[in-house]
Amino acid sequence: MDRRTLLAAAGVLAAGPASAQAWRPPRPMKIMVPLAPGGTADTIARIIADPTAAILGQPVLVENRPGGSGAVAAIAVARGPADGLTLLYCSPSIQILNPLMMRNIPYDAMADFTPVIALMRAPKILVVRPDFPARSVEDIIALAKSRPGGLSYASAGIGSSAHLAGALFAQLAGIELLHIPYRGTAPGVQDLMGGRVDMILDTAAALLPLVREGRLRALAVSTAEPARAAPELPPIARTLPGFDDASFNYLIAPTRTPPEAIAAINAAINEVLAQPATRERFEALGAEPVGGTPEQLAAAVQSEIDRWRAVITAQRITIE
Known part of the structure; x- marks a missing residue:
C-alpha cells in the first residue's frame, strides 16, 4: 500500500469494532509522549486517551518523557514490559x-518496536512576510534562481521536519536555499516577520493563526491535495510534482507485545478516530485523523524512510 493511500484519512478509518477483540487491559494503560507537555503531540495523545479508555475499560494515562530527540522515551518503552499497557x-x-541522520542511536528503530496505528497527519504551509515580493511557488523558484543561495528559510532546527521540507522543496525545484536553524518554530517565525529570513515551511497549526491576522502571507500547502485546514491554498505539487509532505504521528509498542493486544488497541483507537468529536478536535489543531491497520502503518513508515533517505543523503544532513 502506498503512502498516499494510507494517509488519505477518509479512506482508512475503518476497522473492526473493539468489542470483537478478546483482549482487555488488566491494568491502566500509558501513552508515552517523547515531547514536553503543551505541544500538538501531547494534545493529540490526551484527545484520544479518555475515549480509548472508555472502550477498553481501563484508564489511559499520558506520560511526557522528553529528551534525546525522542531517544529517552524510545528506550523506556523498548526496554519495558511488552504487555500492551505502554505505547510510544x-x-x-x-x-x-534519527536512524538516517544520527551515527549512533541507543535503540533499534525497527527491531525494538511493532506498529499499532497511524494517528494523524498535519499539513505544512509555505509562508512569507506580507511585503515579500514572491506571491506564489513559481515566484519563489524564479527569485531563487535569479540569486542562488540568496533566499533563506527558517526551521525548528537541523533535522526538523521544517528543515527537511525546505530541503525537499529546494531539491525538486533545482534551486539553492540558505537554511537558518532555530531552537524551535517560534523564534524562526519571529525572525521571518522581522525580515531576517525569507520564508518557512511548517505546520498549518503553527502558522495559520498568523496568516489570518495578516502578519504572514501563505503561498501554498505541502500535501498533494488541498488541505482541510486551508482549502484555498494550492498544493506545492502543482508546481513541483512529487512534493507531498505532512507531519505524520502514530503509535508503536514493544516488539514482543501480544498480537491480540495490538489488535484490540488498534480497533479501539480506530473507533475513536472515526468519532466526529475527535475529528473536530484534530482539525482545530490543523491535523487530520488517519487510522488503519498495523500493516498499513508499517508500509507508510517504510515509505517515509525510503523517501527521506534520498533527501538526507543528497543534502548531507546529519545530527551530531
Whole structure:
C-alpha cells in the first residue's frame, strides 16, 4: 500500500469494532509522549486517551518523557514490559529520521518496536512576510534562481521536519536555499516577520493563526491535495510534482507485545478516530485523523524512510 493511500484519512478509518477483540487491559494503560507537555503531540495523545479508555475499560494515562530527540522515551518503552499497557507516541524522528541522520542511536528503530496505528497527519504551509515580493511557488523558484543561495528559510532546527521540507522543496525545484536553524518554530517565525529570513515551511497549526491576522502571507500547502485546514491554498505539487509532505504521528509498542493486544488497541483507537468529536478536535489543531491497520502503518513508515533517505543523503544532513 502506498503512502498516499494510507494517509488519505477518509479512506482508512475503518476497522473492526473493539468489542470483537478478546483482549482487555488488566491494568491502566500509558501513552508515552517523547515531547514536553503543551505541544500538538501531547494534545493529540490526551484527545484520544479518555475515549480509548472508555472502550477498553481501563484508564489511559499520558506520560511526557522528553529528551534525546525522542531517544529517552524510545528506550523506556523498548526496554519495558511488552504487555500492551505502554505505547510510544511517535513523530517521524524516532523511527524514520534519527536512524538516517544520527551515527549512533541507543535503540533499534525497527527491531525494538511493532506498529499499532497511524494517528494523524498535519499539513505544512509555505509562508512569507506580507511585503515579500514572491506571491506564489513559481515566484519563489524564479527569485531563487535569479540569486542562488540568496533566499533563506527558517526551521525548528537541523533535522526538523521544517528543515527537511525546505530541503525537499529546494531539491525538486533545482534551486539553492540558505537554511537558518532555530531552537524551535517560534523564534524562526519571529525572525521571518522581522525580515531576517525569507520564508518557512511548517505546520498549518503553527502558522495559520498568523496568516489570518495578516502578519504572514501563505503561498501554498505541502500535501498533494488541498488541505482541510486551508482549502484555498494550492498544493506545492502543482508546481513541483512529487512534493507531498505532512507531519505524520502514530503509535508503536514493544516488539514482543501480544498480537491480540495490538489488535484490540488498534480497533479501539480506530473507533475513536472515526468519532466526529475527535475529528473536530484534530482539525482545530490543523491535523487530520488517519487510522488503519498495523500493516498499513508499517508500509507508510517504510515509505517515509525510503523517501527521506534520498533527501538526507543528497543534502548531507546529519545530527551530531
